[in-house]
Amino acid sequence: MSILFGPFLPILGHYGKNKVEWVAMNGFSLEYPWVIVLFLPLLYCLYKCREKAVVRYMVHLHWFSPKKGWWRWIVTVMALSALLVALSSPVLIDKHSRNDRMGRDIVLVLDGSGSMGAIGFNHQHRESRFETLKRVAADFVLKRIDDNVGVVYYGDFAFIASPVTYEKEIVAEMIGYLSDAMAGQNTAIGEGIAMGVRALEHSRAQTKVMVLLSDGAHNSGRIAPKVAVAAARKQQIRIYTVGIGDDALDAALLQHIADESDGAYFFAEDAAALQKVYDQINTLERSRIRSSEYLRKAYLYPYVLLVALALMLLLLYSNNRRM
Numbered sequence: 001m002s003i004l005f006g007p008f009l010p011i012l013g014h015y016g017k018n019k020v021e022w023v024a025m026n027g028f029s030l031e032y033p034w035v036i037v038l039f040l041p042l043l044y045c046l047y048k049c050r051e052k053a054v055v056r057y058m059v060h061l062h063w064f065s066p067k068k069g070w071w072r073w074i075v076t077v078m079a080l081s082a083l084l085v086a087l088s089s090p091v092l093i094d095k096h097s098r099n100d101r102m103g104r105d106i107v108l109v110l111d112g113s114g115s116m117g118a119i120g121f122n123h124q125h126r127e128s129r130f131e132t133l134k135r136v137a138a139d140f141v142l143k144r145i146d147d148n149v150g151v152v153y154y155g156d157f158a159f160i161a162s163p164v165t166y167e168k169e170i171v172a173e174m175i176g177y178l179s180d181a182m183a184g185q186n187t188a189i190g191e192g193i194a195m196g197v198r199a200l201e202h203s204r205a206q207t208k209v210m211v212l213l214s215d216g217a218h219n220s221g222r223i224a225p226k227v228a229v230a231a232a233r234k235q236q237i238r239i240y241t242v243g244i245g246d247d248a249l250d251a252a253l254l255q256h257i258a259d260e261s262d263g264a265y266f267f268a269e270d271a272a273a274l275q276k277v278y279d280q281i282n283t284l285e286r287s288r289i290r291s292s293e294y295l296r297k298a299y300l301y302p303y304v305l306l307v308a309l310a311l312m313l314l315l316l317y318s319n320n321r322r323m
Contacts, residue, residue: 014209016284031089043077072318075311082308085301092298103146105164105205106281108137111214112155112178112186115248118215121270128156129244130180130213132271138172140278150199151175156184156220160199176253188221189214189253191226196252197235208235212257213242217250225253239263240278 014292079132116130127135141149149171162174189212198211210232218225232239239261241254251267258265268274 029091029093030085031091033088035084039081042080042084048158050109072315075315079308079311079315082297082311086304086308087301090300090304092300103144103148103205103211104207105148105150105200106144106209106211107150107152107164107199107205108141109152109154109158109196109210110134110137110161110175110178110211111187111192111216111244112153112180112183113187113216114155114181115187115216115245117180118245121245128180130178132173132274133213133244134178135277136271136274138175139275140281141168141172141175142291144168148203149203152192152195152199153178153183154188154195154221156186156188158188158191158195158221158285159183160195162292164199164203184220187214187216187218188223189218189257190223190225190228191221193225193232193239193257194223195236196239197228197231200235200237209238209281210237210239210261210263211242211278212239212254213244215244215248216248218253225257229257232261237261240281241265242274243267244274245269 016024048254110133112130112287116133117128119126119128121127121129121132137151141151148164148166149162149168150159151161151174153161161178162171165171191210193210200208200210239257240263241258243249243251243254243266246267246269251265255265257263266277266280268277
């Protein structure tokens with residue numbers, strides 16, 4: 001049972017140029033509020049009950065005697081109150097709700113074949129193509145304020161590294177765990193597109209986008225790119241293809257994939273050009289999408305118990321000094 005006494009920090013406002021309504025609410029709650037009812041009979045008994053109780057279960061009831069000074073009476077009431085509050089399980093509630101956002105569902109389909117380990121794509125840093133791709137992709141994900149983002153990784157086969165979600169920090173962190181050739185040395189572009197379609201199969205957004213990055217040619221997998229693109233068109237998914245490098249790149253295939261899905265093809269000869277490609281995706285049309293509410297609870301009863309323990313130790317210390 002949980003009763004919310006009311007938010008102590010309600011915030012209502014709009015975010016961004018699309019004026020998306022959002023709500024952030026923090027509140028205080030007791031999971032077992034009926035325990036507080038015990039305070040009245042305990043307070044009555046504390047004042048009216050006999051000072052010398054029969055010792056059976058609670059062997060130190062004499063600590064709570066109301067006839068040993070007004071300050072001990074106050075400390076006793078505070079200790080009992082703290083015990084009751086701890087028993088009622090106080091919690092802090094952090095609730096975030098973002099509904100009817102204007103955004104897109106985007107899946108990044110990242111090429112992790114062996115050739116992505118080549119050095120020289122970034123002229124400012126000595127890092128592989130895949131390391132540059134991860135850094136730029138993570139930055140792109142974190143800047144998607146109102147979009148839902150997912151990640152597909154492909155080599156000899158493809159897998160969903162992160163489902164489509166609004167938690168961009170988690171997606172960016174997951175990108176950091178990827179490495180080149182962890183799914184094999186080859187390039188299964190058809191498998192990557194098919195897995196991207198699977199990642200978007202439950203999407204309700206009107207604008208569904210797949211960003212496919214590759215530095216090679218389709219040479220592996222059981223699904224042909226033509227078949228995968230047809231599945232994407234059926235789900236009204238636009239595919240934006242990005243070619244990296246120029247040694248073994250099948251630019252004609254990437255151009256065909258983009259044309260068949262009403263997307264666009266880009267060529268990125270270096271890291272700066274790749275960043276510009278990601279920036280151009282921001283010009284895509286957005287649609288109204290919904291997201292779930294997030295609820296976090298922080299349990300406070302251990303701290304209240306510490307307060308009760310401290311007060312009871314104070315009573316014990318005072319009692320020993322009187323003796």
